[in-house]
Amino acid sequence: MFSPLTVLIVLLVYFGLLFLLAQWVEGKSKLSTKIAGSPLVYGLSLAVYATSWTYYGSVGKAVSSGMLFTTVYIGPTLIIILWWQIMRRMVRIKNRYRITSIADFISARYDRSLTLAALAACAALVGTTPYIALQIKSVVATFNVIAGDPGPTSSWVRDQIGPLAVIMMIAFTIMFGVRKLDPTERHQGMITAVAVESLVKLTAFLACGIFVTYIAHNGVADLFSDTRAMGIDLDKIISLSGQSETPYSTWATYLLLSMSAIMFLPRQFHVAVIENSNEKHIATAMWLFPLYVLLITIFVMPIAVDGLRIGFAKSMADTFVLKLPMWYNRPWLALFVYIGGVSAAVSMVMISSMTLSTMLTNHILLPFISAVKPLGFLRRHLIKLKWFGVTLVILTGYWFDVAVGDSFMLVNMGMISFAAALQFAPCMLGGIFWERGNKMGAQLALMGGVGVWFYTLVVPAFAGSGWAFESLTANGPFGIALLKPEALFGMATMDPLSQSVFWSMLINIGLYVVGSMLFEPKATGMTLARDFVNILEHSGKPLYMSGEATIDLTSKTKKIVETLTHYVDSHDAGGMFVSSVRRVGLSGRRKVSLNELAELLGEVEKTLSGAVGAAEAHSAIMSADVYTDEERAKLSNMYAEILADLKLTPGELKRRVDYYKERETLLSRQASELENRVKARTVDLEAANKELEAFSYSVSHDLRAPLRSIDGFSQALVEDYGDKLDAEALDFLDRVRNASQRMGELIDDILALSRMTRMEVEREPIDLGEIVLEIIQTIREREPDTKVEIEIQAGLKTDADPRLAKLLLENLVGNAWKFSAGGDSPKVTFGTEEAFGTTWFVVRDNGAGFDMQYADKLFQVFCRLHTQDEFEGTGIGLAIVDRVVRKHGGDIRAESELGQGAAFFFTL
Amino acid sequence: MNRVVSFFKTRSFAVLLFHVGVLLFNWPLLSLSNENGETSVFSYLLITWALIVVVLIVVGQSIKHSEETDRES
Numbered sequence: 011m012f013s014p015l016t017v018l019i020v021l022l023v024y025f026g027l028l029f030l031l032a033q034w035v036e037g038k039s040k041l042s043t044k045i046a047g048s049p050l051v052y053g054l055s056l057a058v059y060a061t062s063w064t065y066y067g068s069v070g071k072a073v074s075s076g077m078l079f080t081t082v083y084i085g086p087t088l089i090i091i092l093w094w095q096i097m098r099r100m101v102r103i104k105n106r107y108r109i110t111s112i113a114d115f116i117s118a119r120y121d122r123s124l125t126l127a128a129l130a131a132c133a134a135l136v137g138t139t140p141y142i143a144l145q146i147k148s149v150v151a152t153f154n155v156i157a158g159d160p161g162p163t164s165s166w167v168r169d170q171i172g173p174l175a176v177i178m179m180i181a182f183t184i185m186f187g188v189r190k191l192d193p194t195e196r197h198q199g200m201i202t203a204v205a206v207e208s209l210v211k212l213t214a215f216l217a218c219g220i221f222v223t224y225i226a227h228n229g230v231a232d233l234f235s236d237t238r239a240m241g242i243d244l245d246k247i248i249s250l251s252g253q254s255e256t257p258y259s260t261w262a263t264y265l266l267l268s269m270s271a272i273m274f275l276p277r278q279f280h281v282a283v284i285e286n287s288n289e290k291h292i293a294t295a296m297w298l299f300p301l302y303v304l305l306i307t308i309f310v311m312p313i314a315v316d317g318l319r320i321g322f323a324k325s326m327a328d329t330f331v332l333k334l335p336m337w338y339n340r341p342w343l344a345l346f347v348y349i350g351g352v353s354a355a356v357s358m359v360m361i362s363s364m365t366l367s368t369m370l371t372n373h374i375l376l377p378f379i380s381a382v383k384p385l386g387f388l389r390r391h392l393i394k395l396k397w398f399g400v401t402l403v404i405l406t407g408y409w410f411d412v413a414v415g416d417s418f419m420l421v422n423m424g425m426i427s428f429a430a431a432l433q434f435a436p437c438m439l440g441g442i443f444w445e446r447g448n449k450m451g452a453q454l455a456l457m458g459g460v461g462v463w464f465y466t467l468v469v470p471a472f473a474g475s476g477w478a479f480e481s482l483t484a485n486g487p488f489g490i491a492l493l494k495p496e497a498l499f500g501m502a503t504m505d506p507l508s509q510s511v512f513w514s515m516l517i518n519i520g521l522y523v524v525g526s527m528l529f530e531p532k533a534t535g536m537t538l539a540r541d542f543v544n545i546l547e548h549s550g551k552p553l554y555m556s557g558e559a560t561i562d563l564t565s566k567t568k569k570i571v572e573t574l575t576h577y578v579d580s581h582d583a584g585g586m587f588v589s590s591v592r593r594v595g596l597s598g599r600r601k602v603s604l605n606e607l608a609e610l611l612g613e614v615e616k617t618l619s620g621a622v623g624a625a626e627a628h629s630a631i632m633s634a635d636v637y638t639d640e641e642r643a644k645l646s647n648m649y650a651e652i653l654a655d656l657k658l659t660p661g662e663l664k665r666r667v668d669y670y671k672e673r674e675t676l677l678s679r680q681a682s683e684l685e686n687r688v689k690a691r692t693v694d695l696e697a698a699n700k701e702l703e704a705f706s707y708s709v710s711h712d713l714r715a716p717l718r719s720i721d722g723f724s725q726a727l728v729e730d731y732g733d734k735l736d737a738e739a740l741d742f743l744d745r746v747r748n749a750s751q752r753m754g755e756l757i758d759d760i761l762a763l764s765r766m767t768r769m770e771v772e773r774e775p776i777d778l779g780e781i782v783l784e785i786i787q788t789i790r791e792r793e794p795d796t797k798v799e800i801e802i803q804a805g806l807k808t809d810a811d812p813r814l815a816k817l818l819l820e821n822l823v824g825n826a827w828k829f830s831a832g833g834d835s836p837k838v839t840f841g842t843e844e845a846f847g848t849t850w851f852v853v854r855d856n857g858a859g860f861d862m863q864y865a866d867k868l869f870q871v872f873c874r875l876h877t878q879d880e881f882e883g884t885g886i887g888l889a890i891v892d893r894v895v896r897k898h899g900g901d902i903r904a905e906s907e908l909g910q911g912a913a914f915f916f917t918l
Numbered sequence: 919m920n921r922v923v924s925f926f927k928t929r930s931f932a933v934l935l936f937h938v939g940v941l942l943f944n945w946p947l948l949s950l951s952n953e954n955g956e957t958s959v960f961s962y963l964l965i966t967w968a969l970i971v972v973v974l975i976v977v978g979q980s981i982k983h984s985e986e987t988d989r990e991s
Contacts, residue, residue: 076959077959077960077963080963080967081943084943084963084967087939087967087970087971087974088936088939088940088943088970089936090974091932091935091936091939091970091974091977092932092933092936094927094929094932094977094981095929095932248959248960249959250948250949250959258944258945258948258949261944261945261948262944262945265940265943265944290981290982290985293977293978293979293981293982293985294978294982295978296974296977296978296981297971297974297975297977297978297979298978300967300970300971300974301971301975304964304967304968304971307964308964311960
């Protein structure tokens with residue numbers, strides 16, 4: 011009908027378009043975000059449930075078992091009625107605990123058990139991989155139907171369609187779903203693509219059904235009467251049981267299995283829970299999905315009946331939906347139906363392999379890597395591990411398809427897979443509805459249930475396919491007929507599937523209940539259980555984060571202040587309360603939230619503990635009766651929530667709080683010790699400083715007397731015995747006198763410095779210009795021959811200590827005079843200048859200046875930048891200046907250049 | 919209107935509808951249509967199923983309506 015290459019190209023174009031759509035959605039434009047976040051996309055994505063097994067297999071099942079195929083869709087329709095109660099809980103739990111897969115959900119509920127996660131992941135892998143094989147098989151088999159006209163050049167495509175399909179599926183899954191690591195495990199692009207695929211497969215199936223029923227015939231009645239006219243007994247086909255006797259137990263089993271499959275098949279859990287972006291979407295999915303499955307089911311029976319009417323072999327009933335358009339010579343309709351079938355297969359493979367790869371990586375590979383230290387480096391390659399997971403899952407599926415071919419097992423894999431998913435049901439439903447359900451119960455249940463499932467369904471399937479366990483299946487282990495897998499404990503009245511479901515559920519539920527009742531859960535497990543079961547009780551936002559200010563602070567104020575007045579007088583109590591309110595930032599507030607009230611009480615307690623001690627303060631606040639009963643209950647819930655969020659046991663929390671309290675006490679003790687030490691050192695230093703000052707003062711003072719004697723007696727010697735001394739002796743005496751006079755000056759300056767250090771600053775408004783004028787006059791009187799031009803800016807008023815200011819200016823102006831006096835047209839100016847963002851007083855001269863590289867030594871005691879021969883001085887003047895400025899809290903700096911004068915900037 | 923909405927969105931209604939659905943699609947009610955033969959089981963299943971879908975549309979819309987009302991208030 012079509013050449014294989016044409017079909018391949020059409021498929022590539024179709025998936026290329028889907029990829030572009032996914033890319034566009036991931037681009038997060040306004041429109042794409044709206045579409046991807048739509049409840050319709052969520053509802054349609056759930057239709058990943060309708061795989062190629064149901065797309066093609068429904069007609070096959072209708073031919074062999076009548077209306078039994080409808081149970082696969084009616085089951086989900088029934089259970090979805092309860093989704094607002096069930097699915098909403100799971101979605102909320104997913105959001106709170108950032109669940110990534112069904113195995114992760116089970117593990118999170120049961121005390122984060124790694125064993126359970128690994129066990130669930132293994133069960134999911136074993137149960138789903140052969141199902142993936144079934145999808146690959148359908149793509150390959152139907153390709154051979156649609157591309158039934160191979161040309162010589164395109165036959166290679168037909169021969170290699172299996173590997174090609176596998177490569178395409180791996181590539182699409184990695185490109186759509188595992189391209190990058192997403193901590194939320196949500197893939198909006200992929201889900202939108204799956205939703206479109208769901209629409210395509212529904213439209214294709216409906217197109218085929220409408221064509222067969224209303225174009226090829228004149229409606230259902232016409233089709234049925236035509237069929238009856240052919241001598242076909244329709245009643246045998248269109249009955250509950252079809253042509254083989256199907257007891258009601260099978261019907262009920264199918265219903266039960268499909269009810270659990272729509273929620274607990276790994277891919278269904280992924281699209282329904284993990285990919286849910288808004289819990290309100292569940293309300294839409296509750297009608298959209300049942301409507302979808304009803305529509306995709308309506309034409310199954312007409313297609314099956316028409317296939318039989320035409321005379322297609324019953325064994326080929328799985329391909330009626332594809333063969334009918336071809337028989338009626340509608341190649342494009344057939345191609346459309348084929349694309350619908352491929353969509354069904356590919357969307358199932360993509361979602362399943364993606365979620366299985368997440369489970370494989372997170373719950374099997376990563377724990378293994380953690381256990382084997384040399385493999386630790388692999389943890390850095392998580393995304394590649396996921397790619398490896400996807401490839402491994404799909405390749406295993408393909409290997410399974412190639413290895414088992416048309417075996418019994420593959421044909422039955424759909425229901426075997428559903429039965430595997432059912433094993434999750436007790437743990438999952440118990441986990442969200444029964445607080446008592448615990449880790450031990452869940453572990454026993456899952457192991458027991460999966461064990462029975464394997465023994466009663468997989469072992470016979472192996473035997474049916476002729477690989478192994480044939481004798482075991484036929485005669486039971488060691489010939490014990492009672493243990494035959496298909497009639498366990500002699501249960502031969504039910505069909506093998508029903509008895510497997512019965513026994514596995516009995517064991518599963520029994521072990522879950524008994525295990526949970528017998529073993530006490532850990533505290534962490536109990537907290538998680540409570541949170542899971544009560545997830546709908548409180549709003550999404552934790553109570554302690556709630557900022558609703560509903561509590562009237564005025565009524566609380568009275569009670570709190572009253573309590574405080576038991577310990578302090580009412581005035582102090584009011585002060586304590588107001589300062590506490592200010593510290594927690596509630597000044598001016600009339601209404602507060604519960605959280606704020608609790609903080610305020612904590613602050614009041616701290617303040618009170620400063621007066622009466624922590625224990626008494628705590629007991630006072632506790633007995634203050636500030637909280638109403640309702641507030642107390644809310645507060646208790648708040649603490650429970652915090653505890654749940656912290657993921658700590660109460661014991662662990664207590665230990666940590668004690669640790670921090672102890673640390674705080676130690677730190678505050680250390681701080682007060684340090685403070686005491688600093689105080690003691692300061693007192694010591696002050697005393698030592700005073701002693702030193704007193705010492706230097708007395709030394710300086712006492713040195714003056716002998717100096718005066720040396721100078722006085724030297725002078726007396728010159729005056730009284732000058733004529734008896736030769737010139738050299740007189741010169742020596744002169745030198746002794748000069749040295750003693752200079753030493754006298756030094757001592758005077760040291761005394762001035764010492765006095766100045768002990769002086770307290772007493773600020774008052776003064777005019778610095780006037781002080782400078784006085785100083786200049788004194789200097790001029792002392793040195794009448796020296797001519798220096800003086801320029802003083804008017805109005806140099808400031809607040810400073812007049813004695814210290816005079817000392818400062820005496821030194822600065824004296825220096826300026828001294829260093830400029832020897833030059834041509836010497837000039838000293840005093841005024842203000844703006845620099846470095848502030849106003850400075852500046853004494854500037856045009857004298858000798860100094861080298862700026864020594865500027866940092868300028869204000870050190872006894873440090874001089876000129877020799878005594880060049881300029882007289884003691885090297886103390888600028889040290890005094892520096893201290894005066896510092897005593898005023900001001901700043902001083904100097905600028906100069908050798909021979910170009912100097913400028914001293916200061917603030918007071 | 920609000921009374922209708924609150925009736926359909928309640929947990930009790932969901933549980934009731936679920937049990938009614940399970941009854942309708944199981945023995946013995948199912949056997950009645952099966953015994954009538956011909957295509958009655960086909961019609962019975964599809965019509966019952968469609969009715970449940972219709973009720974589900976009402977339930978879904980009621981939940982949506984009440985959620986939106988809650989948000990607005």
